[in-house]
Amino acid sequence: MSFKDRIDAGEQLADALERLRGEDVVVIALPRGGVEVALPVARRLGAPMTLLIVRKIGLPSQPELAMGAIVDGDKPITVRNESVIGFSGVEEAEFDAVVARELSEIHRRQALYLGGRKPVPIEGRVAIVVDDGIATGATVRAALKGLRARKPAKIVLAVPVASEDALGMLRDDADEVVVLEGLSALGAIGFSYRHFPQLSDADVIAALDAAETPVQNS
Secondary structure (H helix, E strand, O other), rough: OOOHHHHHHHHHHHHHHHHHHOOOOOEEOOOOOOOHHHHHHHHOOOOOEEEEOOOEEEEEOOEEEEEEEEOOOOOOOEEOOHHHHHHHOHHHHHHHHHHHHHHHHEEEHHHHHHOOOOOOOOOOOEEEOOOOEEOHHHHHHHHEEEEEEEOEEEEEEEEEEEEEEHHHHOOOOOOEEEEEEEEEEOOHHHHHHHOOOOOOHHHHHHHHHHHHHOOOOO
């Protein structure tokens, strides 16, 4: 399976989630990439859309390699990758410094994306967590742990594409997992899209604005 772009992937994901229409649903996008996938889902289900901001805690010497992740909330939750921390020899002070930097970025994004918007209640609702794909699963796992603390009735993880290794790790963190395409190799998410540009802060804000705009019936 191949997706034209994130919007196309979101439309196909909405088809797979159509059965949840009419339930008390909130669609939760993981920015930045998840917002354009989540928008068609929210519109199809007639559900509000909000964000859960999670940041990878990268190795100081190799930022793309995750030694953990941190997710926003009243009490931010940090998930550590002890195996990476151990073999890399990272000191606790170095780890804490990266956490502080990523937490600062989370606060910046919260203010920029959600400042002035009415909070979307999550407790007691069906929370559908949407991203554009999952490679290693470290940041998504942190997101799910942080979301669980907000007491949704049910967590549905919904993504167009994910590695089989990541899915195996994440199934215990969600009540249900919906995936359109599984991959045997890690790091190949972009290959499932014909058009896969990086999204900007402006793209995230535009998607949130669109989610708050009533859909006109033709």
